Amino acid sequence: MSEHKITASHLQRTTVIYVRQSTLAQVQRNTESTMRQYDLAGRAQQLGWPRTAVQVIDEDLGVSGASAAGRSGFAEMAARVGLGEVGIVLSLECSRLARNNSDWYRLLDLAGMTDTLIADADGIYHPAMFNDRLLLGMKGTMSEAELHILRSRLDGGIRNKAARGELRRGLPAGLVWGEGDGEVLPHPDEAVRGVITVIFEQFAVRGSVRAVWLHLRDQGLKLPLQRHGHVTAAQAAREEITWAKPTYHAVHNVLTHPAYAGAYTYGRTRQEKRIGDGALHVRRRVAAARRMAGAHQRPPRRIHQLGRLPGQPGQDRAERPAAHQPGTGAVREGCALLQGLATCGTCGRKLAVYYEGKHKATPGYYCTGTGQVVEGRGTRHLRIGGVAIDTAVTEAFLAALEPAALQACLQAAEQLEHGHDTSLEQYRRQAEASRFTAARAERRYLAVDPGNRLVARGLEAAWEKALTELAAAEADLARRQAARPAALTEQERAAILALGDDLHAVWDAATTTDKDRKQLLRTLLDEVNITVHRDHDNGRADLVLRWKGGAITELTIPVKRQPANRLRTDEDTIGLIRRLAAYYPDAKIAGILNRQGRRVRDTFVGAEDHLW
Template sequence: MTDTTNKIGPSHLQRTAFVYIRQSSASQVEHNRESTQRKYALAQRATALGWSAQQVSVIDEDLGLSGAGAANRGGFARMTAEVALGHVGIILGLEVSRLARNNSDWYRLLDLCSMTDTLIGDADGVYNPALFNDRLLLGLKGTMSEAELHILRARLDGGIRNKAARGELRRGLPTGLVWGEADGEVRLHPDEAVVGALRAVFERFSEFGSARRVWLWFRAENLPFPLQLNHTAQIRWIAPTYTAIYNVLTNPVYAGAYCYGKTRQERYVDEHGALKTRLRRLPQSQWAVLIRDHHEGYLDWMTYEANQLRLGANTKPRPHQAGGAVREGAALLQGLACCGHCGRRLKTHYRGTNQTPGYHCSNKGIENGRGVFCLNVGGLQIDAAVAQAFLQAVEPAGIAAAVRAAERLEADHDAALAQWRLNVERAHYEAQRAERRYHAVDPENRLVARGLETQWEQQLRELEQAQAELARREHLRPCTLSAEQRKSLLAIGKDLKRLWDAPTLTLRDRKQLLRTLLEEVSITVHREQYRAHLKLRWRGGKLTDCEVALPRSRPATIRTDEDTIALVRRLAEHYPDATIAGILNAQGRVTARGLRFNQNLVGNLRRHWHIPCFERPTELPDGELLSIRQAARMLGTAPSTLHRWVNDGFIAGEQTTPGAPWRIRITDALRQQFVAHSPDGYVVMQEATKLLGVSRQTVLQRVKRGELDAVLVCQGRRKGLRIKAVSEQPDLFEHSS
């Protein structure tokens, strides 16, 4: 033990004594109580060395934290800061390993202690880091502490890896598998309902080929799914999620394999400079342990690998790679077609109002100074040729396919019914158990009896609901095929073309059927010969060549009707192309391709038929024609007033064709009808009707026919129509209304 009397000076006793307490895990804090009490007793040792009780500070904030790093140890960081400020006289710890388990933190603390003249004490004595011998001894202790941690971890990891290499290391198993009594023994879950639900996942995936469609099938059938958070928890039945279905399909333990080391822990520095750890999933080739056929599984290893390839093909493929799940659209070769010129994967497109499918290659070449696709072809003829080749290939098996389809439908329904029968059985057991618990309680203990009675009633309601759902689904069960029905299905199976074109067969089903046999379709287009060469590569390596004739020209000559051309010829003398387009659209006319007119289409039509464009006159003749807006600005009134006068016939308007803008010819007589003040002898409409003894509509009709003179007052608060006095119209009543 080192000498303590010569190292502790008055300057040390004037500062604070820190007692640092740490345990590496919460388990040690809970169970190693004796070691924790020894650490707290170091406060009494500090008083024995000369510090008062008020000067002793106990730092126990890092209980349950590892000493491998100082990143998350707030107590160690606070103590280091106090040492750097020169507020600490001595640091006491039970042993050096309690202060730090790595040399970077340990030597940083030693440097600060040597600069601030801070002592370090443990069970063996007191050390001054400023002295060479003490620093050498402390450095050796820190190195041994770090080496001890490495040796302990190496021993533990070695034992774990050795046991895992034999397949005997017991780790968490997914839902549906449990550990047996023997070393490394894994069994299927004893609950038949759990096993049935997991088997249904793999059976439906072999049929649908998509994890999402399996999840949708479970939701459509309203089937619950088992969930077990750990091996000791009870199975809970919940609504399935897509993640749960996907994890079942990708977990190799369900294929009877024992796996260890599928992930690797990596350390990195985040954007804030903090050291953190993350788990990195490793490829199968880098797994530490992979023992195939280790236990009984829900499927074999070859089927599991085929399922992984199928799941990988459902994701969005990388450029120039095949794959991709079956998606919407009428293009049957989506994800299968490739360019016969450059080998790239073809992309699909749809044109026209009918969404006609087509294929094009994204590789562009330069022709005449512009980029063009390597391949761009319609998909109707190509899809029909591939479908015909597919039907010819499956014709030998098509006769029995219809019967197998009906049997598969019946089997799928039976699988769902089996799950519902197991649900009823489980609900019946839960109801009986709740009943037994209710009868076992003391009747006088009403607090517990009421709770158990409520649980029993809840289980009875769930049992009743499960039985009702089972009865409904049994009623909807498809009937077993009779001999006559089987015979009729065999007759239908001979005509696969009619089955392929049936409206009940969706586009998704057609694409999925093609992918069961076809791996790739290479398309080479010969434009000069109006044909396309297809090379079909079937699963198994067989190749089939096919020639497809392409349409030579467009259907019939498309031409604009003569009435529209004649109307454009008349309108072009008075209006520009944009105005003509508005007039044609107002009359409901369309182009030869059924599109609405615009300025460009009118210009193209006019140039094609050599119709001269509209030119504005340089000099306006007497009585020039103006638009409604221009005439209203000149006459000092509103455009709506002119529109109303034109519609009522008070003033003359000109229109080239229905739908064309109205134009007004401005003359002196027209200007005289718009005045600022009412002339003498003109009265308002109300007085005119009283003098004439007729209605307002009659007066307006006579003004329109010219039997009465009228002017429009445009200024003042009493703007409006004025009618000439009756006294100046002696023959007024000679005309009928």
């Protein structure tokens, strides 16, 4: 040992024992290693320090030594070393202090300047001495290399297992792991499967995440909370399900998660380091699409033996909410019927909507892309009023719908009934689950000894809570059953069929809102491509209607030529005014212009009017 390096100056200062474990699991399981680190207090006393001068810093238990960020104990120790308050720093091994060379050498520099010793199980070192610093530097390098090797082995094993589809990652609500390798099954609870099915069915009808979220809120449906995504089917059957009000983010995650489409993915996101305020390193998760070129990305792998829920789409449909394609997005309340459907015939962008007129009730469409530069200013590919275009598309839509109008009306009524039935069935499942919970609480209460009041009081309170929840669930079910629309009678079916004979009357009815018209258009149309030709003699707009199923209809509507700006004074008159202004006053110039019959700003200039 190197006890001769300890001087009286060192003994007059404090001894710091630094205790650290990399993870909380190590703190819980590797108790022997933790005890060895605390036992270093006895070694400090053997080296000559009194017990009162020994201080243990263990704030970093469960924190990795890969960086000094988040290690308050290491920061406190380094600060005290820099102030010259520490005579020696004791640790079980150098890797306990730091596994990062930048942090390690910073500590060595401070210790060398303040005459502070560093000791581990192998010996005592003075960072100001060349040989000791060389040895400490090698130990620090080996500690960092050891961390890199350990990480590489673990990461390689994880990626290799993920490539086979056997790495069990967290699953979203509604899916659980099976017994086989890579086997994913639907949740055993019918209520959980039912609400997930409702989300996909409503998205297929409504076409936007927000519309599905609003439907769930209107129907009062709740979403199951997944405590952790590593449960198996057997564990899920025993666990109690927690229900919560749906949020937009939760619905979006359900519709975009690859697991619902039967795909196994790994490496879709990663962590990147960013410089934040105060030169702090901030970790942020970024999508795989924003990664740097050459970054590792594994393609989705289809899961074998996947128990897909009813109504679940394929992977392409599951990723639809993130795609900015025509026909996507929420339907707004404005009167521009082609909002979200119209695209530019030049660049293919979705057209934006504007409104003009006294009451902002006249719609129009324009392209957000820059077409060309004219006199230093960018011009748009198109900007056109939408009244004539909406009318032409509406006529084509109603003409295409007319052969199947009668059946479509009946299907609309049946779809309304089906939507209520789906929500009603979910309420029945929740009421059934509440009955089971109340019955189980009753059995537990009856099974306990009545004299054991310490246990009986708790079971009695749980039973009362279950009965309250059961009463609320049955009340919700009864309210939903009363609100369910009745089945169509023969007279109502006849009235609906009569409406199908005159689609224009239904379309123009006061009870049909612009939002309803937009949703109807989206049932048959995927895109309306618009190309504007502003010729002086033959201005027109070419429309290409792309129907669902691949059919295409081409329409051409005339476009009014923009009139000349009548408020502008012609250049010849402006030149005459400039020449006369050098010799005559304003009144004289006005008289000359009036005698020649010239107009300025679309009116004759009076004798007392100024020209500027």
